[in-house]
Amino acid sequence: MAILARPVPSSVSAPSRASRRPRRAVGRLGVGLSFTGPGTLIVVGLSIFPAIWAFFLSREKWNGFTPATDIGWLNYQRMASDPDLAAAVDHTLLFTALFVPASILLGLLLAVALNRPIRFVGFYRTCIFVPFVASAVATGILGNYVFNPQFGVANNILRVLGLPAQGLLESQQQAMIVIAVMALWQQLGFTVVVYLAALQDMPADLVEAARVDGASAPRIFRHIVLPQLAPVTVFTTIWQTITALQLFDLVFVTTKGGPLGSTETVVYYLWDQAFRGLRFGYGSAVAYGLFAVTMLITIGMVVYSRRAKVEAF
Known part of the structure; x- marks a missing residue:
């Protein structure tokens, strides 16, 4: 005679299962923290803590050796009447005006060209993106050989x-333009890749419907493609503006602020004040001033894009 096993009531096993779930969750959380915890601590230690310390340092006078002296907001007041800082701001604005519109326009045109089914298109896309992967130092060293007035390739041509x-x-008149060309060569790949991704994600039905209705290629590009790319344009404009305001590596490798200070940007100026002039408090104040301006520009662009119903963020 077979003995049938009776099923265990669900009310008996339910508490044990419920008690195991918090343990599993805690175990998974511990495993996740073991992987992400060290990296998070490094990021906090190398970014957030120095930023907070730099703010307190901007209210002090300190050369790195003698005890720091609290001077309040005098470093920020000095910034308003510093002619050298004003000249650095002018140079930075000139570079931004040269670099940002050119990177947006050329990036869009190259992305449209590389979005077509042409031969060796993968090779062309790789060639455009490779300079972006290279460091700014490598770009500056290469630029020194190309644009050197005595033995450079440009003058030989x-x-x-x-x-x-x-x-x-x-040349005081040409140096900043040359640096803008080098920065454009390096950063253009980023703009091209972003625009190319947006073009490939664009619904093909819109373009096909416009072609069926008899719209020409310029009209399709102006009335369909450009409005669809508006969020990407806002994003790339903000990104490239921040990149332009933080220009330092190319100047340091090529001209070191010369000739006669014509390429001295804000970041190079604060580096010179802090690490060469040993005025760490004033350099920190300039850095926070640049941070405030960058934040205001970003917020302004985001607010404008949302009011214009261009959801870039």
């Missing part, structure tokens, strides 16, 4: 064409 040689990196 001008001599072959029968044109007069230019001062380039040693």
Whole structure:
């Protein structure tokens, strides 16, 4: 005679299962923290803590050796009447005006060209993006060889064409333009990739419907493609503006602020004040002033995009 096993009531096993769930959750949380905890501590230690310390340092006078002296807001008041800082701001604004519109326009045009089914398109996309992966130091070293007034490739090409040689990196009028060209060569790949991703994500039905209705290619690009790319344009504009305001590496490697201070940007100026002039308090104040301006520009662009119903964020 077979003995049938009676099923265990669900009321008996339910508490044991419920008690195991919190333990499993705690165990998974512990495993996750063991992986993310060290990295998080490093990020906090190398970014947030120095930022807070720099703010307190901006209210002090300290050369790194003698005890710091609390001077309140005098460093910020000095910024308003510093002619060298005003010149650095002008140079930074000039670079931003040269770099940002060119990167947006050329990035859009190259993305549209690379979005077509042409031969070796993968190779062309890789060539555009490779300079963005390279460091700014490598770009600056390469730029020194290309734009050197004596033995640079650029002046050699001008001599072959029968044109007069230019001062380039040693000219007060041309140095910032040359640096903008180098920065554009390095950063253009980022803009192209962002626009190319947006173009490939765009619904093809809109373009096909416009073609069926008889719309020409310029009209399709103006009335369909550009409005669809408006959020991407806002994002890339903010990103490239922040990149332009933080220009330092190319200047340091190529001109070191020269000739005669014509390429000294805000970040290079604060580095010079802090690490060469040993005025760490004033350098920290300049850094926080740049941070405030960058934050205001970003907030203004975001507010404008939302009011214009361009949801970029």
